[in-house]
Amino acid sequence: MKPGFFFFEALRSIRSNVAIAVAAIVTVMIAVFILGTFIPSFLYVQSTVDKQKDRLDVKAYISDSATDQQVSSLQNHIKQLQQQGLVKDFQYVSKDEAVKDLKERLRDPSILELLPSNVIPASFRIQPVDPNRNAEIRNAIVEEPAIDHTMGRGGERGVTYAKQTTDRLLKIATFIQYAGLALVSILTVASVLLIANTIRLSIFARRREVEVMRLVGATNWFIRWPFVIEGLICGVVGALIAIGLLWAGKVFIVDAFVERNDSLTKAEGFPISFLALAALLTISGAVVGALGSGITLRRFLKI
Amino acid sequence: MSPDPDDANAPRTATAPDGADMAARAAAEPEMITQEERRQRRRDGERRIDRRSLLRPGDGPMVIFEKVTKKYGTDTYALRDVSVSIDAGEFVFLVGPSGSGKSTFIRMLTREVAATSGRVTVGGRDLSKLRRSKIPQLRRGIGCVFQDYKLLPGRTVYENVAYALMVTGDDQRSIRRKVPEILSLVGLADKGDRHPNELSGGEQQRVSIARAFVNHPRLLIADEPTGNLDPETSIDIMQLLYRIHRTGTTVVMATHDRELVDKMQMRVIALEDGRIVRDQRQARYARVETPIGGVQ
Numbered sequence: 001m002k003p004g005f006f007f008f009e010a011l012r013s014i015r016s017n018v019a020i021a022v023a024a025i026v027t028v029m030i031a032v033f034i035l036g037t038f039i040p041s042f043l044y045v046q047s048t049v050d051k052q053k054d055r056l057d058v059k060a061y062i063s064d065s066a067t068d069q070q071v072s073s074l075q076n077h078i079k080q081l082q083q084q085g086l087v088k089d090f091q092y093v094s095k096d097e098a099v100k101d102l103k104e105r106l107r108d109p110s111i112l113e114l115l116p117s118n119v120i121p122a123s124f125r126i127q128p129v130d131p132n133r134n135a136e137i138r139n140a141i142v143e144e145p146a147i148d149h150t151m152g153r154g155g156e157r158g159v160t161y162a163k164q165t166t167d168r169l170l171k172i173a174t175f176i177q178y179a180g181l182a183l184v185s186i187l188t189v190a191s192v193l194l195i196a197n198t199i200r201l202s203i204f205a206r207r208r209e210v211e212v213m214r215l216v217g218a219t220n221w222f223i224r225w226p227f228v229i230e231g232l233i234c235g236v237v238g239a240l241i242a243i244g245l246l247w248a249g250k251v252f253i254v255d256a257f258v259e260r261n262d263s264l265t266k267a268e269g270f271p272i273s274f275l276a277l278a279a280l281l282t283i284s285g286a287v288v289g290a291l292g293s294g295i296t297l298r299r300f301l302k303i
Numbered sequence: 304m305s306p307d308p309d310d311a312n313a314p315r316t317a318t319a320p321d322g323a324d325m326a327a328r329a330a331a332e333p334e335m336i337t338q339e340e341r342r343q344r345r346r347d348g349e350r351r352i353d354r355r356s357l358l359r360p361g362d363g364p365m366v367i368f369e370k371v372t373k374k375y376g377t378d379t380y381a382l383r384d385v386s387v388s389i390d391a392g393e394f395v396f397l398v399g400p401s402g403s404g405k406s407t408f409i410r411m412l413t414r415e416v417a418a419t420s421g422r423v424t425v426g427g428r429d430l431s432k433l434r435r436s437k438i439p440q441l442r443r444g445i446g447c448v449f450q451d452y453k454l455l456p457g458r459t460v461y462e463n464v465a466y467a468l469m470v471t472g473d474d475q476r477s478i479r480r481k482v483p484e485i486l487s488l489v490g491l492a493d494k495g496d497r498h499p500n501e502l503s504g505g506e507q508q509r510v511s512i513a514r515a516f517v518n519h520p521r522l523l524i525a526d527e528p529t530g531n532l533d534p535e536t537s538i539d540i541m542q543l544l545y546r547i548h549r550t551g552t553t554v555v556m557a558t559h560d561r562e563l564v565d566k567m568q569m570r571v572i573a574l575e576d577g578r579i580v581r582d583q584r585q586a587r588y589a590r591v592e593t594p595i596g597g598v599q
Contacts, residue, residue: 209455213466214439216443222439
């Protein structure tokens with residue numbers, strides 16, 4: 001009988017304070033909507049950065065004077081690394097292919113004609129399993145006799161893995177991860193405060209009622225339960241409305257965009273299962289609503 | 304030390320000169336509970352521990368103030384060194400000008416206000432030692448009536464009274480039995496589904512009294528219950544409180560109403576500037592040259 005009574009009390013309170021309940025629901029709705037757009041956006045950015053990380057490869061330049069035997073020795077060494085789980089894949093790039101690549105990248109390919117012969121060396125392009133371990137790959141093969149030590153810059157002669165670029169990209173990836181986490185946390189805290197404030201107003205409007213309840217000998221939990229349930233209901237309703245809006249946004253904006261744009265697959269467009277997101281947001285709405293009113297009420301339950 | 308309530312009450316009502324007609328009017332009303340029940344309750348009070356209320360005065364007084372001082376802030380005194388004792392079954396008027404400490408006195412009984420120093424004992428309980436979590440239980444044993452009624456605005460008369468029973472964990476069946484019973488006792492049998500804002504002041508105060516008495520508390524406190532009412536309605540409310548008193552309930556009532564106090568001829572405790580300046584049995588609102596009762 002008690003849970004039913006508390007639920008009934010919560011509904012009565014919502015009914016007799018419709019304006020306040022609507023304010024609380026709208027507040028939760030806005031907060032959940034912002035979180036609901038931010039979380040997938042953050043996940044999308046992160047998955048994009050992760051994909052860039054896959055493109056960080058190692059280049060082993062082959063000396064023009066290397067014998068076939070030396071080259072196949074280098075190739076075997078790389079295969080060995082592949083078996084060790086360090087290398088995902090690798091390709092041989094011949095001198096001709098290298099020049100062609102370069103020509104495509106240069107703004108004025110005619111400067112290559114100034115060269116007496118093709119000075120661009122052949123190479124192995126190696127895709128690592130984990131770009132953080134590129135240095136290990138380099139160290140393993142740099143002593144191979146086939147390596148052309150005139151190529152590359154600074155400390156990366158012979159075998160290059162764009163140390164600076166790698167480091168920078170990895171740093172950015174980490175930064176995005178932490179910044180995103182911080183942003184989501186700040187947004188969450190801001191939402192909680194916003195909701196708590198609305199709930200405080202609603203309870204403040206009813207502080208006389210709470211006072212009377214206390215005077216007739218209601219225990220704190222007897223007073224609190226209806227408020228907690230009310231907060232829970234407002235939280236869930238607000239979250240559900242926001243989810244409805246998010247779903248409409250996903251279907252009519254994101255999905256439509258993905259279909260028009262070949263480069264994006266559906267999986268890329270929405271990086272998290274919508275159902276999981278909806279469940280997460282509903283639960284957060286409920287918890288924030290219930291905790292918010294339960295805790296805010298404490299101030300009025302003293303004495 | 305404390306007179307038997309039976310001996311103390313009977314002559315007081317019988318010999319009260321002006322209160323006689325009120326007593327007669329009250330007696331003409333249907334009895335709230337029968338003589339037999341009343342005697343049974345008194346006996347129970349002595350023997351059985353009350354399951355719901357913390358109030359177990361036993362043979363001792365219902366309320367004891369021992370050198371109670373209440374300070375608000377650093378130098379505002381609401382009560383100064385107040386010592387007084389109220390027996391079970393007594394009817395006490397608390398009189399005095401505004402700011403004399405009447406409300407603080409009343410609010411100390413429900414532990415709404417805690418004493419700065421001294422000891423308040425209600426129903427044998429030292430309130431300074433009462434755990435915070437026990438306060439609701441204390442309040443269930445005390446009926447409260449206020450000048451501003453303090454009804455729950457969103458609820459009907461019936462629900463307002465029922466709330467006091469819900470709080471104590473009564474089941475629906477006993478609530479459905481008790482609420483109409485008490486509503487008809489206060490003369491509001493047909494107004495159960497009205498909301499407080501649809502009632503007159505006197506009717507709202509009746510609801511408040513019904514709520515205060517529905518649990519049959521041992522102690523009923525009233526803070527200016529007639530303060531917002533016209534004289535005629537005040538007398539009705541006073542009668543109701545008197546009838547509650549006659550069931551053996553201790554009643555402490557703070558009031559400004561000189562006429563009512565003079566008519567009732569009950570014990571009067573006068574406060575002034577936080578001190579008890581007079582404590583007289585069968586007394587009038589103001590001091591008279593030859594006190595009828597003895598000064599304690």
